[in-house]
Amino acid sequence: MDNGFDRILDACLDRIQTGEDIESVLASYPADSARLRPLLQAALQTNRSFDFTPSPDAKRASRQRFDSALAELRESRRQKQPWFSRVALRPATWAAAATVVVALIVVYLGVRPALSPSAPVVLPFTPVASPNGNFSFLISDDVNAIAEFKEVTVNIDKIGLQQTESDKWIEITPEVSSVDLTTVPGALTQQIWRGDVLSGNYQQVFVYVANVTGTLESTGERIEIKLPSQRLHLAVPFSVSDNTVTNFTYDMTVIRTGNGRNAKYILKPQISESGASQVSNGSGDTGNQQKPTVPDQRPTSLPTPTKKTPKK
Amino acid sequence: MSTARGTDKTEARSQRENELAGLYEEYYDRIARYAFVHIGDRADSQDLAGEVFLKALKSLDSYQERGVPMQAWLFKIAHNLVVDYLRRKAKLRAEATDMELLQVGDEDPIEEAETKIRMEKVTEAMKKLTADQRQVISLRFMAGLASKEVAQAMKKTDGAVREMQRAAIEKLRTLLASEA
Numbered sequence: 001m002d003n004g005f006d007r008i009l010d011a012c013l014d015r016i017q018t019g020e021d022i023e024s025v026l027a028s029y030p031a032d033s034a035r036l037r038p039l040l041q042a043a044l045q046t047n048r049s050f051d052f053t054p055s056p057d058a059k060r061a062s063r064q065r066f067d068s069a070l071a072e073l074r075e076s077r078r079q080k081q082p083w084f085s086r087v088a089l090r091p092a093t094w095a096a097a098a099t100v101v102v103a104l105i106v107v108y109l110g111v112r113p114a115l116s117p118s119a120p121v122v123l124p125f126t127p128v129a130s131p132n133g134n135f136s137f138l139i140s141d142d143v144n145a146i147a148e149f150k151e152v153t154v155n156i157d158k159i160g161l162q163q164t165e166s167d168k169w170i171e172i173t174p175e176v177s178s179v180d181l182t183t184v185p186g187a188l189t190q191q192i193w194r195g196d197v198l199s200g201n202y203q204q205v206f207v208y209v210a211n212v213t214g215t216l217e218s219t220g221e222r223i224e225i226k227l228p229s230q231r232l233h234l235a236v237p238f239s240v241s242d243n244t245v246t247n248f249t250y251d252m253t254v255i256r257t258g259n260g261r262n263a264k265y266i267l268k269p270q271i272s273e274s275g276a277s278q279v280s281n282g283s284g285d286t287g288n289q290q291k292p293t294v295p296d297q298r299p300t301s302l303p304t305p306t307k308k309t310p311k312k
Numbered sequence: 313m314s315t316a317r318g319t320d321k322t323e324a325r326s327q328r329e330n331e332l333a334g335l336y337e338e339y340y341d342r343i344a345r346y347a348f349v350h351i352g353d354r355a356d357s358q359d360l361a362g363e364v365f366l367k368a369l370k371s372l373d374s375y376q377e378r379g380v381p382m383q384a385w386l387f388k389i390a391h392n393l394v395v396d397y398l399r400r401k402a403k404l405r406a407e408a409t410d411m412e413l414l415q416v417g418d419e420d421p422i423e424e425a426e427t428k429i430r431m432e433k434v435t436e437a438m439k440k441l442t443a444d445q446r447q448v449i450s451l452r453f454m455a456g457l458a459s460k461e462v463a464q465a466m467k468k469t470d471g472a473v474r475e476m477q478r479a480a481i482e483k484l485r486t487l488l489a490s491e492a
Contacts, residue, residue, distance in 0.1 A: 006474035010459050013477070017456060039478070042485035047453040049434035054344040054358045062362030063336060069366055070329060077322065 008032055012040055016047075120160065120169040120206075125198060127172050133195035135246050137172065140189040141181035142253040142270040152181040152214040152225065152254055154267065160206035161197065164237065169206075170197055181252060189249050199241045207232045207250055212267045214254070225254060225265045232269045238276035248276040328372045331382055336365060339383060343390045346455040350394045350446075351401075352435065360397060364390045384465035387451055391465075437487035445480035448473055 008029055015025045022040050026033040127135070137159055146152060156179070159172040176192040184190045209232055212225040232252070240246045251273035257264050344361035351357060367389050368375070368382075375385055438446055444466070451462045463473040 003471060003474075006471070006478050009478050009481070010474045013452065014458065017453075038485050038489075039481045042488055043453065043481050045430075045488060046434050046438075046449060046481075046484055049430040050345060050349045050454050052345050052348045052354060052357070054341055054354075054361065058355070058358040058362075059340055062340065062358065062365070065362060066333070066336060066365045066369065069369055070333065073369065074326075074329075077325075081322075 005032065005035070009036060009039060012036055013043055016040060016044060120162070121167070122160075122171055123163075123166075123168045123198075125170055127170060127195050127197045129175055129193060129195035131194060133197070134199065134242055134244065135197040135240050136191050136194040136248065137174070138189035138191045138247060138249045139179045139181075140184045140187075140249050140251045140273065142251050142273045143185055144253045145256040145265060146182055146185055146254050148217055148256065148265075149182055149254065150215040150217050150220070152212065152267075154179050154181060154212050154252065155210040156192065157208040157210050159193065160204075160208065160231075161202050162204040162206075163198070164201035164203045172197070181254065197240055199239075201237065201239050203235065203237050205234045205236060205248065205250060207234075207252075207269070209267070214265065223265065225267050227267055232267075234269050234271055234274055236271065236275050239278070241278070244278040244280055246276050246278050248274075250274050325372060328375065328382075329369065332365065332368055332372065335382060335386065339386055340365070342455040342457075343386060346387065346390055346450050347394055347397075349438075349450040349454045351397055352431070356397065360390070360393050363393055367393070380464040380467075381461065383457070384461050387455060387457070387465045391447065433488060434484075437484050440487055441480050441483060442476075444468075445476050445483070448476045449480050449484070452477060 012025045012029065016022065022037065022044065025040065026036055029036060127133075139154070139156075141152075156174050156177050159174060161170045161172070162168070163170070172193055172195070174192040175194075176190070179190055179192060209227055209230060212227060213222060214225050215222045232250075234250065238246060238248060251270040252267055253270045253273075254265050254267055257266065340361050343364050344357045347360040348354060348357040351360070364386055368386055371389075375382065380388075438449065441449065447466060448462055451457045451465060452459065457465065459473050459477065460470055462468075462477075463470045466473065468476075
């Protein structure tokens with residue numbers, strides 16, 4: 001077949017389609033113009049016979065039908081999608097969800113300190129230790145499993161007192177941070193801090209315990225005594241005033257669970273034996289006049305274990 | 313995983329819909345002209361052109377497997393609709409010839425008459441072409457497709473289309489010359 005001529009004819013028809021006249025097209029192919037001319041004239045005649053331009057109104061109406069069908073199709077497809085897909089595909093939904101999440105985070109961060117005891121709001125007040133202060137904090141041990149130990153050492157980081165009115169906390173760093181509970185059994189106590197705190201009503205006491213270790217009487221083995229929490233909690237209301245000394249006794253007890261090799265020891269606050277008492281804060285006295293002392297075997301700089309005063 | 317695949321499929325479908333909508337302005341006219349060559353009725357040709365796009369929209373899922381440009385695919389749909397149209401008409405008016413379907417519009421009566429005479433001559437000549445030749449001429453001249461696009465629409469090679477094109481024009485020239 002005349003493949004070369006077919007290509008030339010095709011190229012000429014392309015140019016005719018763009019509106020170029022026959023003579024200028026033929027000028028490009030002088031060798032084939034005699035054969036091309038009648039063919040191009042026939043093609044042009046055929047083309048012009050069906051020169052038809054659709055009416056703009058018909059085209060517009062048809063376009064509207066197409067657009068409506070497309071919109072319906074897309075809506076139908078959207079309705080068939082799972083709800084999470086529909087939500088995920090909407091940028092506005094993402095934006096709303098992101099806004100809600102951010103708002104929740106902001107609200108959570110804002111209220112968390114007030115709601116959570118793990119982050120108490122501490123007053124910007126540092127209690128000053130003083131031998132004549134209005135508050136004394138004492139540690140005692142209720143008799144339970146303490147007899148099984150030669151010694152039980154409780155290391156205390158700090159003490160927290162929560163005010164009733166403001167819910168805010170006062171934190172105290174004890175003067176004596178280690179207490180051997182075997183030296184303060186039953187009615188005996190040991191003062192670990194005395195000083196001045198803000199007068200007013202208090203509702204809770206925390207003792208932040210770093211660790212507790214003990215030496216078993218039977219084997220001499222030194223073991224770690226478990227804590228239910230690093231922060232021993234007592235909800236015991238008490239008051240502090242400027243003219244009196246409040247002695248708060250925090251009673252701890254060691255209890256045993258299991259027997260023999262499976263025995264475990266736990267340190268717990270003993271609420272029934274804990275509490276505060278108030279005595280008058282006379283001039284020159286120690287503020288602990290009612291405390292009967294036990295034999296002092298400690299350096300003079302250390303507080304002396306004393307007998308518990310009656311709880312208020 | 314399946315949700316991701318579903319989303320991809322939806323996005324692909326959406327892209328094809330956008331592509332089809334983008335072809336509307338240019339190809340509506342071409343398809344209407346293509347249809348007019350075959351059915352000879354301006355209003356019906358316009359309706360058929362619109363119908364082509366609606367049918368394409370509904371059948372877009374099948375388009376991706378055809379491996380031809382969307383423009384060529386539209387003319388395949390148009391061709392099928394033209395065939396259906398002519399069958400329906402033939403059934404309704406068995407005695408009518410194609411030329412009787414040609415209608416007169418609202419133009420100048422003299423111009424319309426001249427147009428009608430030209431169309432009658434060309435239509436009669438085109439009836440004597442083979443079906444493939446008629447298809448090539450209508451796609452190439454009325455729809456304004458390039459020979460390569462015609463080849464894609466007809467699933468022929470480029471060379472076969474050029475050959476049919478030359479043969480069709482030679483025949484048309486002979487027929488139109490003899491009638492003149």
